[in-house]
Amino acid sequence: MATLNDLAKLLYWGCVIWPLVGMIGIFACQGQAARARCHFVVSIILIVIAACSACLADDFFVSVVWSSDGFTRFLRLTIAIGAGLSTLLLTFWAPRNLFFVKEDKRLLWNLLLFHFLVAISMLAVAANNLFIALLFIVILAALLMLGCILNQGESGIKAGWSYFRFVLLFAVLALVAAFLLASVPVDNAPFLAQFSSILLSVSIVFIAGLFPMSIFFLGITLELPLTLRGIGSFIISVPTIATFLRLYQIPNYQPSENLLIILAITSVIFVILNEQNRQRSSLCLCSILLISMTILGGVFANHIEGIYSACLFIMALVVFAPLGYMMSQNQKEDQGSCEGWVMLALSGLPPMGIFWACSVLFAYLMQIMPIVGGIVLALLLIRGYVLFQKGRTIFFTQDVSKQEIKLIFSIIAMQTVLFPLFMSSWVYQIASEFVKRYGGA
Amino acid sequence: MWLSLFVSILLLATIGGISHPSAQSFCHAILTVICIITGMDNALDPEIAVASIALSFASGMFLSVLLRHQSFSRSFKELFSGLFFIILMVALIVYILPPSLPRLEYGIVLSIILIGMVYSVLGKTIGGQIMGITCALNALTLIVGLNGQGMAFIALLAFYSVFLIMSYIIVSRLGRF
Numbered sequence A: 001m002a003t004l005n006d007l008a009k010l011l012y013w014g015c016v017i018w019p020l021v022g023m024i025g026i027f028a029c030q031g032q033a034a035r036a037r038c039h040f041v042v043s044i045i046l047i048v049i050a051a052c053s054a055c056l057a058d059d060f061f062v063s064v065v066w067s068s069d070g071f072t073r074f075l076r077l078t079i080a081i082g083a084g085l086s087t088l089l090l091t092f093w094a095p096r097n098l099f100f101v102k103e104d105k106r107l108l109w110n111l112l113l114f115h116f117l118v119a120i121s122m123l124a125v126a127a128n129n130l131f132i133a134l135l136f137i138v139i140l141a142a143l144l145m146l147g148c149i150l151n152q153g154e155s156g157i158k159a160g161w162s163y164f165r166f167v168l169l170f171a172v173l174a175l176v177a178a179f180l181l182a183s184v185p186v187d188n189a190p191f192l193a194q195f196s197s198i199l200l201s202v203s204i205v206f207i208a209g210l211f212p213m214s215i216f217f218l219g220i221t222l223e224l225p226l227t228l229r230g231i232g233s234f235i236i237s238v239p240t241i242a243t244f245l246r247l248y249q250i251p252n253y254q255p256s257e258n259l260l261i262i263l264a265i266t267s268v269i270f271v272i273l274n275e276q277n278r279q280r281s282s283l284c285l286c287s288i289l290l291i292s293m294t295i296l297g298g299v300f301a302n303h304i305e306g307i308y309s310a311c312l313f314i315m316a317l318v319v320f321a322p323l324g325y326m327m328s329q330n331q332k333e334d335q336g337s338c339e340g341w342v343m344l345a346l347s348g349l350p351p352m353g354i355f356w357a358c359s360v361l362f363a364y365l366m367q368i369m370p371i372v373g374g375i376v377l378a379l380l381l382i383r384g385y386v387l388f389q390k391g392r393t394i395f396f397t398q399d400v401s402k403q404e405i406k407l408i409f410s411i412i413a414m415q416t417v418l419f420p421l422f423m424s425s426w427v428y429q430i431a432s433e434f435v436k437r438y439g440g441a
Numbered sequence B: 001m002w003l004s005l006f007v008s009i010l011l012l013a014t015i016g017g018i019s020h021p022s023a024q025s026f027c028h029a030i031l032t033v034i035c036i037i038t039g040m041d042n043a044l045d046p047e048i049a050v051a052s053i054a055l056s057f058a059s060g061m062f063l064s065v066l067l068r069h070q071s072f073s074r075s076f077k078e079l080f081s082g083l084f085f086i087i088l089m090v091a092l093i094v095y096i097l098p099p100s101l102p103r104l105e106y107g108i109v110l111s112i113i114l115i116g117m118v119y120s121v122l123g124k125t126i127g128g129q130i131m132g133i134t135c136a137l138n139a140l141t142l143i144v145g146l147n148g149q150g151m152a153f154i155a156l157l158a159f160y161s162v163f164l165i166m167s168y169i170i171v172s173r174l175g176r177f
Helices: A002-028 A032-055 A070-092 A105-124 A130-151 A154-183 A190-207 A213-223 A226-232 A237-249 A257-274 A282-298 A302-329 A334-343 A353-366 A369-391 A403-438 B002-016 B021-038 B046-066 B075-094 B102-124 B126-147 B152-174
Strands: none
Touching: A002 A032, A002 A070, A002 A105, A032 A070, A032 A105, A070 A105, A070 A226, A070 A237, A070 A302, A070 A403, A105 A130, A105 A237, A130 A154, A130 A213, A130 A226, A130 A237, A130 B152, A154 A190, A154 A213, A154 B102, A154 B126, A154 B152, A190 A213, A190 A237, A190 A257, A190 A282, A190 B075, A213 A282, A226 A302, A237 A282, A237 A302, A237 A403, A257 A282, A257 A369, A282 A302, A282 A334, A282 A353, A282 B075, A302 A334, A302 A353, A302 A403, A334 A403, A353 A369, A353 A403, B002 B021, B002 B075, B002 B102, B002 B126, B021 B046, B021 B126, B046 B126, B046 B152, B075 B102, B075 B126, B102 B126, B126 B152
């Protein structure tokens, strides 16, 4: 029993230490080919470590600051899967980007930054303290800004600086709101808790990537080097969403559901309006859509259905966000049909992609807020119509036996079939524990 | 009373600004230090208050040196938006907070943070953008210095460190504006 406990703790901290060890390994490698192989191996082993940590259900106590519950282990596993997927896509979909003609150092710094980002995000999702969680989120934004600077374009540096500024400023606002909520007595101030809660939750969902911050989020992700672009699309959002979901543990927190729902719906409308822009690939907007849907589920995180659908959307986010950004590079001949299958998976239509997550969320929304459920359903239908009109959804004209389409199919199948098959009961258990701990029904 | 007075002067310094971010950084840091000193009697943890004083002063000096070649001017749009946010935030806080608390100070501190955010957004120069964030961080230092306990100061120090490092990087990369 004690051995199992020690093993669980070892794997828990292993999720943070292994990427740092991987950085040392990549630094020690000579030549771009060796570094690329080392990067691949480190990313795959991280998935194994995170999966083993998730399987060890022994509930050990780490400290007041670091939580070790099922939700943390789930988030770490999803981040590891997303990072692994990003590496896989880079190696098999866009391998040219792992080799620079002259500058070996740029690949080195990009890969080191990749694993450092993963290590910090593993710490961020485990932080049980709002201050520390926001601090790690600001550090992640600073590291993404460094990634843009490594890319060495002036537009990239400005995009990175704008994004970092906004994340820092909203984090400061969130901290002040938390101070008001925690430090001030609320006996004879009926609106204080509500005001502070609104300020706190709105600041955090803006950092996650809801409109209008989604403009800066999109800006920075498009300016990152390709090695970082896949994880850049979710590496800040997942810890921020985790912080948002954990707000329920703050005493006196009273979320304003209506305002948050309006913000999430506004983001979905923003995605729909921008998907009509033919200059930009629709795939780049899929991360914003998935973040909006996750926040929509997370608004009801004190109920099982809310947290359950949020977890399902997080799983979709870490799979489709790297896929979307990598595929938007126009590397392959059959780009059109591959994009078509990905957009079908993201449309919410059965049986692929986000269908299961959407159905859980809509079923719950139709029970408690049928108007909101109806509006979101209508928006997704409008989006489907817009995409068909745009003509990017070519499914059946290309040879499905080609290697690229097989890769896309297997990733979509993994997210559609394997994840729900193996993980849905575990995610349900996580949702029940979460609600039991933080109150609600 | 003295705290209210100096917080109000801090607010004026935030809104009005000075053409040179270097001088503004210095003034803003000194005013923040004075605000913390005047409120020290009621501070929750005097050690954190002293540490916050040191932090605010040190960051002010660092930014004064870093931004010595920068300059910017405030447009009327920025000044009026700043005034608008003061009136909005002070009115809101005075309405929301119970009478037993220093409502005016909380209102002014929150408005400084909001104005800092607005100036950082509207600022076209790197100096103006950095000063907007600095104003907001100084206001947070004031809150942490007078109301912080435990790990709050360590987290604030880490925030400052990240911000100052990134400011140094951006000024060295994007050069003079």
